[in-house]
Amino acid sequence: MSDDSRPSPSAAPSAARTAAVIPAAGRGVRLGPGAPKALRALGGTPMLIHAVRAMAASRAVSLVVVVAPPEGAAEVKSLLDAYALPERTDFVVVPGGQTRQESVKLGLDALPPGHDIVLVHDAARPLVPVDTVDAVIEAVRDGAPAVVPALPLADTVKQVEPARAPGEPEPVVATPERARLRAVQTPQGFDRATLVRAHETVTGDVTDDAGMVEQLGLTVVAVPGHEEAFKVTRPLDLVLAEAVLARRRLNDGF
Ligand SMILES: Nc1ccn([C@@H]2O[C@H](COP(=O)(O)OP(=O)(O)OP(=O)(O)O)[C@@H](O)[C@H]2O)c(=O)n1
Numbered sequence: 001m002s003d004d005s006r007p008s009p010s011a012a013p014s015a016a017r018t019a020a021v022i023p024a025a026g027r028g029v030r031l032g033p034g035a036p037k038a039l040r041a042l043g044g045t046p047m048l049i050h051a052v053r054a055m056a057a058s059r060a061v062s063l064v065v066v067v068a069p070p071e072g073a074a075e076v077k078s079l080l081d082a083y084a085l086p087e088r089t090d091f092v093v094v095p096g097g098q099t100r101q102e103s104v105k106l107g108l109d110a111l112p113p114g115h116d117i118v119l120v121h122d123a124a125r126p127l128v129p130v131d132t133v134d135a136v137i138e139a140v141r142d143g144a145p146a147v148v149p150a151l152p153l154a155d156t157v158k159q160v161e162p163a164r165a166p167g168e169p170e171p172v173v174a175t176p177e178r179a180r181l182r183a184v185q186t187p188q189g190f191d192r193a194t195l196v197r198a199h200e201t202v203t204g205d206v207t208d209d210a211g212m213v214e215q216l217g218l219t220v221v222a223v224p225g226h227e228e229a230f231k232v233t234r235p236l237d238l239v240l241a242e243a244v245l246a247r248r249r250l251n252d253g254f
Pocket residue numbers: 022023024025026027028029030031037038067096097098099100101103104121122123124125231232233
């Protein structure tokens with residue numbers, strides 16, 4: 001289905017151009033043995049291509065920076081040439097680093113001037129709908145320095161004292177109030193200068209970019225996420241992703 005007729009933030013002219021950085025350099029250890037996760041097939045097409053298409057589906061996004069597996073930059077360039085992608089979008093490929101945080105920084109370093117809004121989107125979230133992408137961009141355009149798509153939790157969450165040895169029971173120390181918790185997805189959207197400052201300033205382990213902006217003392221806001229924006233992490237996630245794709249193909253009539 002073409003998304004060209006959908007209303008999108010980019011339908012209105014704006015001075016703020018948007019770029020998307022896609023960290024795709026992970027191995028995918030939790031998915032099991034095989035090629036780097038972003039290059040594995042989903043519905044016969046590499047997961048990375050789905051993620052690139054998901055970003056390029058937003059008419060606001062004029063540049064996509066793909067952060068490739070360190071030895072796979074040439075292969076990623078060939079893939080981007082081989083698959084049909086919107087002509088209005090430019091693509092840059094850079095090799096990634098040892099951690100997600102390093103890979104995002106390498107992608108940011110490759111951004112040319114002229115893009116004031118930056119999305120960071122996991123290649124491992126190949127099926128995020130364009131409406132979610134646009135909602136994130138819209139919230140940044142409305143003035144938020146950092147925006148995350150987020151969903152309420154279905155499970156109750158416990159805080160534990162981690163086990164001292166594998167297999168040992170873990171003492172539960174707290175039960176956070178579920179109504180105030182959210183599971184955070186990507187794309188996360190940022191005012192570019194804020195994200196660059198966060199990556200230049202914040203050290204230590206973080207699991208998402210918005211967390212780095214929080215450490216600067218700035219406000220991060222959440223907009224509704226989407227259940228199809230889940231991260232392909234373990235083998236069962238691939239089964240779900242294939243099912244979502246099959247349902248979309250059925251609904252689109254091809
Ligand atoms: N050194 C790294 C590690 C991760 N990523 C990217 O960050 C995203 C989220 O990471 P995750 O899903 O955890 O991927 P992996 O690190 O590949 O997974 P695993 O921990 O199972 O190996 C993915 O798109 C992944 O390619 C990256 O660009 N560079």
